[in-house]
Amino acid sequence: MDEIEVGERLGATPRVLRRDGHGRIECPDSPQLAQWFPRPAGWVEAVADWLERRRLAILAAASVTALLAFVFLRVGVPWVAERIAAEMPRAVEAEISRQAVALLERAHLAPSRLPEARRRVLRQRFARLVEGEPRHADMRLHFARAPGLGANALALPDGRIYVTDELVALAADDEEILAVLAHEAGHHVHRHGMRQAIESSSVLLVVGLAFGDVSGSSLAVALPTVLLSSGYSRGHEREADAYAVALLERRGIPPQAFARIMRGLAAEHGESAGAIGYLSTHPPTAERIKAAEGARRGPAGQD
Ligand SMILES: [Zn+2]
Incomplete structure (x- = not known):
């Protein structure tokens, strides 16, 4: 278990489990992953995760990015x-x-x-x-x-x-x-x-x-x-x-x-x-x- 590296959550995209030299698994996100692979809780990650699950936040971020590029x-x-x-x-x-x-x-x-x-x-x-x-x-x-x-x-x-x-x-x-x-x-x-x-x-x-x-x-x-x-x-x-x-x-x-x-x-x-x-x-x-x-x-x- 220690050798498995779990990718970060990104909205509703599949989670990725990697083991060096042994390939990777993609699977739907599940609360079990958090139980099996507990991670130290970082607030940046938590905020990012919270934002990534909100359509409005995604839309707002995309609009702000487009606006900044335009300006x-x-x-x-x-x-x-x-x-x-x-x-x-x-x-x-x-x-x-x-x-x-x-x-x-x-x-x-x-x-x-x-x-x-x-x-x-x-x-x-x-x-x-x-x-x-x-x-x-x-x-x-x-x-x-x-x-x-x-x-x-x-x-x-x-x-x-x-x-x-x-x-x-x-x-x-x-x-x-x-x-x-x-x-x-x-x-x-x-x-x-x-x-x-x-x-x-x-x-x-x-x-x-x-x-x-x-x-x-x-x-x-x-x-x-x-x-x-x-x-x-x-x-x-x-x-x-x-x-x-x-x-x-x-x-x-x-x-x-x-x-x-x-x-x-x-x-x-x-x-x-x-x-x-x-x-x-x-x-x-x-x-x-x-x-x-x-x-x-x-x-x-x-x-
Ligand atoms: Zn001219």
Whole structure:
């Protein structure tokens, strides 16, 4: 009898009796087991046993666990991601961006056909736009043709901002292009790309932990893909929009330019997100247009 080890009670599940090297027996729980194998009464075990026999307690515990997981993913992970992103070494930002650009070039981007003079003008106007802004020294404007993506722009964690020939063609004037670039600069200033990639991969990590399938290497491989595929959250888009509107106002560019180009983009892409939804519908375009139009009118008070 001394060599038999009796498993703990767990609700109404069968009890397990084990003897080293001799196999195991599963049997329904019975008061006799307590008589034959008396155990020292531990209060933790007693409380656990009491809880495990109450459906309501099980339901409550499951709900609290689900709620905690939800709060952790919604509040905890973004909080942690913001702090990790702020401390991320530049070499990591550069490497993830390099890999993301390699993926993009293979799938979506072709060399720009914009004349060099036009690129120079836009680069100069962009440099003046972000002059003196946080992290502006990293920001560099790149041009590319993207037949599959159409009019689009995106910011990479290392400060590269891509604008497509299609977007330059769609814009009615340079102020509309600058409005989009101001929005992308907002993503860079707030480190949205890196934060989003960390947040998305944290979800993978948490799911991996829950199901016992985690490896750091698979996470590192996934990061550039996650960066491109997850897009930004609505919160990040709103933050980038607000940054853009404020920056445009400070530079004397009417924020209504942002509303105009958003309308043009919505007409081209429809309400559904493109392959890379950087400028797409998070939050819904109509709401963003309204927010930009509602911004303080231009410096002279006119439209
Ligand atoms: Zn955006």
